[in-house]
Amino acid sequence: MKILITRTIKSALLDNIPKEFEVVMWKEEDSPMPRAELLREIEDADAVFTNVSDQIDFEVFERAKNLKVVGTMAVGFDNINVQEATKRGILVGHTPDVLSEAVAELALALMFATARRVVEGMNYIHQNQWESWGPYLFAGQKISGKKLGIIGMGRIGKILAKMARGINMEVLYSNRRRDEQTEAELNVDYRDLESLLKESDYVVMLAPATPETYHMLGYEQFALMKPTSIFVNVSRGSTVNEDDLYKILSEKKIFAAGLDVFEVEPIKNNHPLLTLDNVIAVPHIGSATVDTRDKMVEITLNNILRGLKGERLLHTVNK
Ligand code: DGY
Numbered sequence: 001m002k003i004l005i006t007r008t009i010k011s012a013l014l015d016n017i018p019k020e021f022e023v024v025m026w027k028e029e030d031s032p033m034p035r036a037e038l039l040r041e042i043e044d045a046d047a048v049f050t051n052v053s054d055q056i057d058f059e060v061f062e063r064a065k066n067l068k069v070v071g072t073m074a075v076g077f078d079n080i081n082v083q084e085a086t087k088r089g090i091l092v093g094h095t096p097d098v099l100s101e102a103v104a105e106l107a108l109a110l111m112f113a114t115a116r117r118v119v120e121g122m123n124y125i126h127q128n129q130w131e132s133w134g135p136y137l138f139a140g141q142k143i144s145g146k147k148l149g150i151i152g153m154g155r156i157g158k159i160l161a162k163m164a165r166g167i168n169m170e171v172l173y174s175n176r177r178r179d180e181q182t183e184a185e186l187n188v189d190y191r192d193l194e195s196l197l198k199e200s201d202y203v204v205m206l207a208p209a210t211p212e213t214y215h216m217l218g219y220e221q222f223a224l225m226k227p228t229s230i231f232v233n234v235s236r237g238s239t240v241n242e243d244d245l246y247k248i249l250s251e252k253k254i255f256a257a258g259l260d261v262f263e264v265e266p267i268k269n270n271h272p273l274l275t276l277d278n279v280i281a282v283p284h285i286g287s288a289t290v291d292t293r294d295k296m297v298e299i300t301l302n303n304i305l306r307g308l309k310g311e312r313l314l315h316t317v318n319k
Contacts, residue, residue: 069307093303110258149200
């Protein structure tokens with residue numbers, strides 16, 4: 001049986017793959033397997049180890065004659081046509097939970113970095129512009145005692161809420177469904193989206209990419225936020241209308257944005273959002289800590305091997 005791995009994965013865990021499996025791995029580090037190569041290699045693959053940079057769509061499934069398992073090294077699976085996979089009896093596994101703390105930590109990092117203008121301050125020093133201490137030099141926003149609004153209260157949201165409570169933030173959330181148990185356990189309050197945007201000092205997007213969440217935040221929604229408020233996205237770029245976000249930030253109607261994800265990835269350095277001093281952008285690194293990525297590799301491999309042996313996956317997304 002053939003396992004196709006679409007990125008270079010340097011991990012001793014690959015040595016645990018039983019010898020009866022043929023492993024075909026894309027060997028160019030830091031670049032995804034080209035689409036044409038993926039379409040060719042998938043033809044006789046029994047399983048594919050994939051990630052957010054591949055589109056596992058109808059065409060891929062049409063080409064794949066033997067495919068039994070898709071294992072994505074991610075919690076999000078909007079790049080996979082799960083409905084088509086399910087129709088064809090192909091299992092789709094993902095890696096929730098192990099990355100929740102890392103993603104929540106990056107949300108906090110972006111909150112702190114934008115609030116305290118860390119990158120602007122660093123650039124100022126690099127450009128040799130610092131001549132004296134100033135009473136309001138790079139004065140930013142406080143975090144402790146402020147209100148965090150979480151859009152999408154799933155696994156990552158709950159961990160972020162806990163962390164935020166630990167730094168004395170009040171936490172609001174908005175979600176498809178109200179969750180009274182979480183409210184009691186974490187001391188968080190539910191708000192509809194409009195009220196959450198109006199009241200929060202920090203708004204963190206954690207809703208997954210679905211047809212319902214596509215562009216759920218546009219000019220009208222951002223305009224509800226306070227001029228001192230900060231927007232952070234560590235979920236998926238498609239949840240936000242980026243033209244509108246650019247407009248609201250350049251009109252200084254919100255204070256700043258911290259972005260890990262974009263509508264088109266990789267974002268190009270001539271993108272309008274990257275011309276703004278009040279935007280901090282990082283390249284989709286929410287789960288990128290070494291130990292988290294090790295665990296994601298382990299679960300993805302486990303999902304694949306289990307699927308090939310006809311066992312239940314550790315985490316499946318087929319409905
Ligand atoms: C995920 O797991 O969905 C992340 O976005 C990838 O790091």
